[in-house]
Amino acid sequence: MPAFAAPLDRAILAGALCGDGAAQVGAAEGLVRAGGDLPADDLAYAGRLLGALVERRLACLPDGALLLAGQNAPEGQDAVTDARRPAAEARAPVLGLRQRAAVETARGVVALLTEGTPAARAAGLAVLERRITIVPAAVLDRARDAESDAALKGTIASLAEAAALSSPDPVRRRAAIAAVAASPSGAAAARLDALKSDPAYRADPAFRVALDAGLAQVRRAVAIGDGLAIVYNGLSFASILFMAAAGLAIIFGLMGVINLAQGEFIMLGAYTTYGVQEAFRRFVPGLLDLYLVAAVPVAFLAVALVGIGVEALVLRHLYRRPLMSLLATWAVSLFLVNLVRVTVGTQNLQFSMPAYVSGGVPVYADFVMTWNRLFAIGFAVATLFLTLLILRRTPLGLDIRAVTQNRDMAACLGLPTRRIDRLAFGLGSGLAGLAGVALCPIYSVNPGMGSGFIVDSFMVVVLGGVGSLIGTLVAAVAVGGANVLIEPISGAVAAKVIVLVGIILFLQRRPKGLFAVRRRR
Amino acid sequence: MTHLTRRSFVGAAALLAAPALIRPSLAADPVKLGCLFSSSGTMANLEGRLNHVVRMAADEINGRGGVNGRQIEVLTSDPASDWPLYAQVGRQMLQQEKVAALFGCWTSVSRKSVLPVVEQNDGLLFYPLHFEGDENSKNVVYMNSPPASSVLPAVDYLMGPEGVGAKRFFMIGSDYVWPRTINKQLKGYWKSKGIPETAWREEYVPFGFSNFQTLVNQVRSFASQPGGQAIVVLTVVGSSIPDFLREFANQGVTATDVPILGLDMVEADLEGLDTAKLVGHLNCWAYLQAAKGERNKKFLGDWAAYVKAKNVPFSADTVIDPMVSAYDSVHLWALAAAKAGSFAVPEVRQAFANLSFDDPSGYTLTMTGENNYVSRGVFIGSVNEKRGFDVLWQSADAPKPVPFSPYG
Numbered sequence: 001m002p003a004f005a006a007p008l009d010r011a012i013l014a015g016a017l018c019g020d021g022a023a024q025v026g027a028a029e030g031l032v033r034a035g036g037d038l039p040a041d042d043l044a045y046a047g048r049l050l051g052a053l054v055e056r057r058l059a060c061l062p063d064g065a066l067l068l069a070g071q072n073a074p075e076g077q078d079a080v081t082d083a084r085r086p087a088a089e090a091r092a093p094v095l096g097l098r099q100r101a102a103v104e105t106a107r108g109v110v111a112l113l114t115e116g117t118p119a120a121r122a123a124g125l126a127v128l129e130r131r132i133t134i135v136p137a138a139v140l141d142r143a144r145d146a147e148s149d150a151a152l153k154g155t156i157a158s159l160a161e162a163a164a165l166s167s168p169d170p171v172r173r174r175a176a177i178a179a180v181a182a183s184p185s186g187a188a189a190a191r192l193d194a195l196k197s198d199p200a201y202r203a204d205p206a207f208r209v210a211l212d213a214g215l216a217q218v219r220r221a222v223a224i225g226d227g228l229a230i231v232y233n234g235l236s237f238a239s240i241l242f243m244a245a246a247g248l249a250i251i252f253g254l255m256g257v258i259n260l261a262q263g264e265f266i267m268l269g270a271y272t273t274y275g276v277q278e279a280f281r282r283f284v285p286g287l288l289d290l291y292l293v294a295a296v297p298v299a300f301l302a303v304a305l306v307g308i309g310v311e312a313l314v315l316r317h318l319y320r321r322p323l324m325s326l327l328a329t330w331a332v333s334l335f336l337v338n339l340v341r342v343t344v345g346t347q348n349l350q351f352s353m354p355a356y357v358s359g360g361v362p363v364y365a366d367f368v369m370t371w372n373r374l375f376a377i378g379f380a381v382a383t384l385f386l387t388l389l390i391l392r393r394t395p396l397g398l399d400i401r402a403v404t405q406n407r408d409m410a411a412c413l414g415l416p417t418r419r420i421d422r423l424a425f426g427l428g429s430g431l432a433g434l435a436g437v438a439l440c441p442i443y444s445v446n447p448g449m450g451s452g453f454i455v456d457s458f459m460v461v462v463l464g465g466v467g468s469l470i471g472t473l474v475a476a477v478a479v480g481g482a483n484v485l486i487e488p489i490s491g492a493v494a495a496k497v498i499v500l501v502g503i504i505l506f507l508q509r510r511p512k513g514l515f516a517v518r519r520r521r
Numbered sequence: 522m523t524h525l526t527r528r529s530f531v532g533a534a535a536l537l538a539a540p541a542l543i544r545p546s547l548a549a550d551p552v553k554l555g556c557l558f559s560s561s562g563t564m565a566n567l568e569g570r571l572n573h574v575v576r577m578a579a580d581e582i583n584g585r586g587g588v589n590g591r592q593i594e595v596l597t598s599d600p601a602s603d604w605p606l607y608a609q610v611g612r613q614m615l616q617q618e619k620v621a622a623l624f625g626c627w628t629s630v631s632r633k634s635v636l637p638v639v640e641q642n643d644g645l646l647f648y649p650l651h652f653e654g655d656e657n658s659k660n661v662v663y664m665n666s667p668p669a670s671s672v673l674p675a676v677d678y679l680m681g682p683e684g685v686g687a688k689r690f691f692m693i694g695s696d697y698v699w700p701r702t703i704n705k706q707l708k709g710y711w712k713s714k715g716i717p718e719t720a721w722r723e724e725y726v727p728f729g730f731s732n733f734q735t736l737v738n739q740v741r742s743f744a745s746q747p748g749g750q751a752i753v754v755l756t757v758v759g760s761s762i763p764d765f766l767r768e769f770a771n772q773g774v775t776a777t778d779v780p781i782l783g784l785d786m787v788e789a790d791l792e793g794l795d796t797a798k799l800v801g802h803l804n805c806w807a808y809l810q811a812a813k814g815e816r817n818k819k820f821l822g823d824w825a826a827y828v829k830a831k832n833v834p835f836s837a838d839t840v841i842d843p844m845v846s847a848y849d850s851v852h853l854w855a856l857a858a859a860k861a862g863s864f865a866v867p868e869v870r871q872a873f874a875n876l877s878f879d880d881p882s883g884y885t886l887t888m889t890g891e892n893n894y895v896s897r898g899v900f901i902g903s904v905n906e907k908r909g910f911d912v913l914w915q916s917a918d919a920p921k922p923v924p925f926s927p928y929g
Contacts, residue, residue: 001577004661021683055906056905057909094902094903094911094913094915095680095801095913096683096684096903096914097684097685097776097777097780097803097903098682098685098686099683100681100776100777100800100801101685101777102755104777130778138753185745185776186742186745186746189744189745190745190746190747192749193747197718226738226742229734229736229738232734233734233735233738237734240732267739293552338561341565345834345868346565346566346569347566347789347792347793347836348566348760348763348792348793349793350792350793353794355876358771358795359771359773359798360769360772360773366738366741366742366745366771368772370734370768370771370772371771372767372771373734442731442764442767443731443760443764443765444731444760444763444793445793446566446760448562448563448760449760452729452731483732484734484735487735487736488735488739491724491725491726492724492725492726492727492732492735492736493696493725493726493727
């Protein structure tokens with residue numbers, strides 16, 4: 001494409017980016033092809049135009065293009081002459097998917113070749129890595145030669161090596177296979193697999209050996225990566241189940257109260273987190289990223305207080321009537337849902353997600369560790385340890401265990417069982433509040449979010465053995481793991497059914513669950 | 522303690538609930554229209570808006586002097602997202618309140634539950650959602666598009682050179698009638714184009730499912746296999762939509778890698794999401810808020826003013842397709858009633874032939890009289906950074922709707 005050979009004709013580039021879809025793709029692909037030769041200031045100029053196009057700040061007029069300061073700005077700078085012109089009649093093109101991909105690649109080339117910081121150049125390289133087959137060798141060579149950061153230089157070099165898969169030189173080709181195999185993924189496997197139909201595979205034994213070895217290596221790595229992903233998915237689902245069920249294990253175990261409002265306590269925890277976020281936004285906007293951490297004690301205390309209130313106002317009167325307490329907690333749950341619906345509204349809440357809970361990092365092969373799930377896993381582990389610490393090492397924990405094992409005897413020995421009930425209910429509700437904090441980065445937060453948890457958490461508590469925290473943990477891991485293992489084979493709907501049937505069969509054999517607490521009644 | 526039987530409990534509950542179900546507004550000798558949209562339960566956030574839009578349209582018509590010399594009175598109700606309750610409230614509205622027409626339902630399952638009621642009572646139900654088609658009742662006006670004129674153009678676009686040249690398809694849906702029927706028709710369509718069965722996968726999840734890790738893993742590995750560009754056809758509904766999008770973005774998959782065509786995705790589903798990583802994913806409707814033209818500008822302005830004046834508990838600057846469709850249905854009904862010079866259902870139905878209405882989308886809605894389907898334009902929207910959709914493509918005119926799909 002001669003228009004994009006050095007030096008760049010800026011008017012033609014601006015015109016093409018304002019043209020139809022084909023012209024836009026042509027311009028972006030032309031830039032990628034010419035990227036190795038264009039002078040740096042031309043590349044930077046093209047980068048500005050492409051950036052504006054993606055952000056819909058490129059306004060097109062019949063006789064040129066304008067760069068706007070923001071979307072729908074009333075006037076902008078002419079892309080070629082820099083003169084200020086009104087943008088009233090201009091049209092800001094929307095990128096289609098094909099155009100978007102081409103423009104992204106071109107921006108990657110520009111970033112890799114012109115950005116000032118190694119991090120920005122690495123981001124550009126990451127974009128190119130996804131579409132390595134269309135990036136010309138000249139671009140990578142130029143980037144490698146100009147690169148000052150040693151680590152990035154190494155990455156570019158290995159990428160350049162891998163790009164030579166269809167090179168005519170058999171030695172470079174074999175090196176390319178090894179380089180592709182060195183960063184395994186499903187896409188790498190597909191690329192190598194495609195080479196099997198290459199004539200060289202039959203003609204050149206050295207090539208065949210290299211390709212087979214590379215392919216085997218990639219496939220092994222992908223299998224391991226998939227295995228890791230299954231373990232991670234299982235753990236993350238288990239951590240959510242555990243967080244939702246931990247509070248219930250204490251409440252149900254201690255008082256035999258079937259608390260159907262537990263899901264709504266989780267919802268309240270999430271809404272408290274939202275309140276903390278809004279407070280941060282208002283008073284300390286600089287520390288906004290820390291609101292999730294600050295929400296931990298607030299949500300715990302707030303929901304614990306709600307729980308204590310419910311216990312004092314409603315449940316206290318119903319201890320000898322378990323069915324009535326079940327109905328009463330259901331009423332509490334309906335009340336809480338509608339209270340939130342009326343006061344806050346039904347929409348999903350808007351959370352600003354700090355960097356430590358958004359996105360993910362590729363760990364090995366196709367296995368991506370997502371931060372929000374890791375946050376939930378870490379949160380669940382911390383909750384487990386703290387709860388165990390409270391139950392095993394504090395006077396309150398001692399009292400709770402004593403009442404759980406034999407309420408009448410504990411009362412005879414002078415323990416204030418009513419007060420302990422109340423504190424335990426508060427602890428159990430507070431744990432639900434913590435679950436709400438952990439779920440904010442993962443699920444949508446709305447008034448109805450709690451109802452989805454109640455069945456799962458009862459399943460986990462009953463399977464684990466009533467009143468045993470360790471049992472709850474093991475049951476959560478078992479249910480989470482079973483779901484994740486069965487889902488790819490028979491689908492998510494059947495997975496739920498199979499797990500439920502499995503639990504029923506298990507409870508037929510062991511009605512007291514996995515870890516039965518011995519108690520005297 | 523008195524003996525509480527199940528029967529007396531149900532009876533008492535029904536008595537308590539009955540007065541709350543229907544809330545008339547006051548006017549002298551008006552003609553009544555009934556709304557069947559939930560303002561509580563899972564659908565409240567979406568359906569709740571439609572009650573207000575119907576009232577707004579009625580206010581407009583009343584401001585011009587009403588229909589056939591009579592003012593319109595809108596009755597709202599709350600079927601509480603409980604599908605059988607839609608039928609019960611609908612029957613009450615038709616038999617006791619003698620409404621001239623019903624406007625209602627979002628999910629296909631609620632429409633299916635009201636269908637026998639409007640057929641038995643020869644009522645008229647205006648249904649504002651795009652849906653799976655394969656139904657043609659003389660008592661239902663299908664205001665929005667069947668798959669042949671909404672889903673297929675979008676899939677065609679993605680398969681064509683302007684889109685991404687999609688060759689392989691991963692279908693993910695909630696497990697009920699709408700996703701299953703849509704996917705069945707899509708498979709038939711692809712078969713007719715000679716695409717082999719190995720090129721698609723179909724997965725269903727329970728209602729309210731949110732643990733999408735494994736499915737997104739599967740999408741990624743499906744996309745990395747050879748055979749051409751893969752896309753996701755997403756027919757999950759409700760809170761599953763944002764949960765799926767969030768997991769998709771977190772695993773680092775972008776629209777340029779694997780685009781999602783979200784068939785039930787509206788602006789309200791993007792609330793609470795960081796859409797910077799979701800830019801480029803697609804939906805398709807008969808109206809998008811970003812539609813160009815004076816009529817849309819006026820509608821958006823009217824809605825914002827209405828929200829402010831009546832203190833409506835919904836966003837003043839979010840307008841979704843079903844809102845516009847509900848608005849259109851009131852106007853179409855008024856046009857038909859005026860043309861018939863009567864409010865009787867058979868005469869109004871007769872008057873549907875060759876009716877047309879210029880709606881906010883910029884297209885002219887038309888009805889043929891052949892059936893109760895309405896010709897609408899087609900928009901394909903692309904998610905932008907601001908939790909909205911840009912218009913990526915729109916049809917040249919409003920295609921004639923095809924009620925029954927030839928593809929399955």
